[in-house]
Amino acid sequence: MSLDLLPHYKKILQGKEKPKFHLAKENGTLQKKIRQAWKILEKCELCERKCGVNRLEGEKGFCGVGKEIRVFGAHDHWGEEEELIPSATLFFSGCTMRCCYCQNAPASVFYEMGEVWTPERVAEWTEGMAKLGCRNVNFVGGDPTPYVPFILKELERAEANMPVVFNSNAYYSQRTAELLSEVVDVYLLDFRYFREECGRRLSEAPGYPRVAKRNHLAARRDGDLMVRVLVLPNHLECDSKPILRWIARNLGRDTYVNILPQYRPCWKASEHKEISRPLSQEEWREAVRFWENLRIEMNRRKLLSQSIFPKTSFQEYKCL
């Protein structure tokens, strides 16, 4: 793939544009968003679960995340998409979904297992990683959604000229999407399920397809978007293919899509027979072929819809 699919990110790397959070800081938008985000913590609805707990008073919702930053990893990451590496990646503890096959569980899922970091420490770490040559700062988890107020606060302190990557399962609320706009440069979003029942059963995520569609559309509008489609065994027809078709039709055939082959039956995956084995190479190839064919078909339709004749009227053409 190419950096051309990520035009804003490319311009930041070339020094032609600033990361969005710098502009938001200069015009006061960031400070306003921090106040709004902190208010949400009193009745949390950062993700689509909308637990309504007062996290500032120590109450905890589904994700278990409280009022501290807890991380289970922070380093330069070389395993991300080639346009992003090396990526200064911060792994937050706690998640808004419960994917039974999570490869980072239990550290990613359980908030208590993470180490406590202050926003100052995150800001210092970000500066250090920029000096080491990382191309971006990449907030991941678990999931970064429960930490959005802390991320905004950290960015208020950060000086580094690094694009911000929000690396999420895409199960965040509309209000969170609004907080992220004008701050996030690259949305690196999973699109896991197209069938409601699959999201509920395998990730305890009711409404996932609807929420993911809404957030992908918003991300496409608000920044550069990279979509990750993790192919699950036996889920090509119900999830992977309909997701790819939806992307082609609604986000466009030029969307940056990474079809991931690395599924392994981790954690509690063996409780679900159909995903209790690794993905076969043939299943992954079929998903990739499907995406390529969709793109070819859409290109063909576009070419057919464009006239191959000079711009003359039908009447003029008849007289030639």
Ligand code: SF4
């Ligand atoms: S971020 Fe956590 S506490 Fe907030 S709504 Fe989501 S699961 Fe509930």
